[in-house]
Amino acid sequence: MTMFHTKANILHRLPQVCFPASFGKAHSSRLVLGIETSCDETGAAVLDETGQILGESLHSQKEVHLRTGGIIPTVAQQLHRENIERVVHEALQRSNVDADQLSAVATTVKPGLALSLGIGLEFSQRFVRKHNKPFIPIHHMEAHALTVRMLQPVAFPFLVLLVSGGHSLLAVARGVDDFLLLGHTLDEAPGDTLDKVARRLSLIKHPQCSTLSGGQAIELLAKDGDRTRFRFRTPMGQTHNCCFSFAGLRNQVTMAIMKKEAEEGIRQGSLLSCVNDIAAATQHTIASHLAKRTHRAILFCKANSLLPERNPTLVLSGGVASNQYIRKALSIVTEMTGLHLLCPPAKFCTDNGVMIAWNGVERLREGKGILPPDVDVFYEPKAPLGADITAEVEAAAIRLPSVRMKILN
Structure with missing residues (x-):
């Protein structure tokens, strides 16, 4: 597989990490919080391991960007900053889940608008360190590709x-x-x-x-x-x-x-x-x-x-x-x-927290790309998908x- 040597590829270079039991072994109550801020939607959702959506929240910036004639990155960044805490809180509240009950947090880190990605990643890293939760960095396009598997059994390839x-x-x-x-x-x-x-x-x-x-x-x-x-x-x-x-x-x-x-x-x-x-x-x-x-x-x-x-x-x-x-x-x-x-x-075709949480569920199931909370991760505005x-x-x-x-x- 082609490797792109950037900071974000810390995911590929990390040695095998021994996680506590809550990080790895499957049990029916594993819950994943997904956070999406790659462009102009601030999204969050909580899913269980079966793909059931327990709670979600989405703040769309569409009306603001329609008035300005297009997406202005600094405006998108500010709107993410103003809404991300509320959106994540709503998703947790609607799912009736406390942060301590989560098995992991999955967040879009690539590709996307740099200023938007930065808000989601910064918030997520604070969150996982505060609550001592595993972190799963997500490739936005991988999440889009896998969303269909949440809705029906689609086998690879x-x-x-x-x-x-x-x-x-x-x-x-x-x-x-x-x-x-x-x-x-x-x-x-x-x-x-x-x-x-x-x-x-x-x-x-x-x-x-x-x-x-x-x-x-x-x-x-x-x-x-x-x-x-x-x-x-x-x-x-x-x-x-x-x-x-x-x-x-x-x-x-x-x-x-x-x-x-x-x-x-x-x-x-x-x-x-x-x-x-x-x-x-x-x-x-x-x-x-x-x-x-x-x-x-x-x-x-x-x-x-x-x-x-x-x-x-x-x-x-x-x-x-x-x-x-x-x-x-x-x-x-x-x-x-x-x-x-x-x-x-x-x-589910447009950007949302559900698809990010589902990608997190898929990775959690297979033990792929799951990081301890104290590892520094960097966003990547441009990131190819696969080989x-x-x-x-x-x-x-x-x-x-x-x-x-x-x-x-």
Whole structure:
């Protein structure tokens, strides 16, 4: 497995630690507190070892960032600082669990916004030292990948597509901490692209979209749009790998918006008459790009026996996975290739404390990455997931058969 030599990899370098009985041996009452502050959601939850959610709390910063036109890291940091103690207290109170009853605390330490990660990690380290609890540092994308296993019995290995505001990647999940990275974003993430297009279209001024995130606004307006009115090129059509690129698409959309503004004689900041059509075309092109890269990943996995022959599974997770049009695009590919598509409910696709607590439960069960409370851990804003085999995927040069992406809203 590829090792990245950073401070956060203290997890990999630690010698075997002998824990007290409460740190290791399984018993039905083991409880994990999960804490999430990787971006703009302050989340906490308490789960038992079966995955039952005993109590949770979530503070969303969405409305604040909508007003400022995007996430400002210092603002996100301050909002985490103001809310984390209350959110953790609410999660414990709602679960009717005292800190002393916890078996461990799991917290996102990578990847994410540095200032946001720092608040969660600082709070968690104070907490575990005060209450003498084991600490489980969590990789945010690993948590997204494993959330589905909390909801239904999904055996390893399975293919996972993670798409969010900050990330997009394809990986084979072979174990709780064992991933093969097939593809990743080369520039910006799909959720970021959707948000930027929504801002350029000034959708916050649209009467139906004033309280929606950029991705939600695009999805809503696209339902009444004609995607064929604007023909955007699907990115990386001649590059035979599983990586993603969305910056070029955003430039195409921006040029189309500028052209229509000139035609309609309006300035930037005013609503175009064709916003629904631009939204539909943008959403379709993003969905097509995700579907094509995933199709190639499936063919690569089949050629290299990386997935089981019986009931192979694709898990779709992350905030953008809530988009129903994108789910339909992926379902076309999975039906064609014989995979079973699984996606957590929308509330578990977005960032939350539940997924972090569940990742902690999975690691606690297997005794992986469990640290004593006095070990210093460092956050890591950029952190790859698993062993990177993207070069092998590209070297395979798999060409895709033609697939008609006919998706009804």
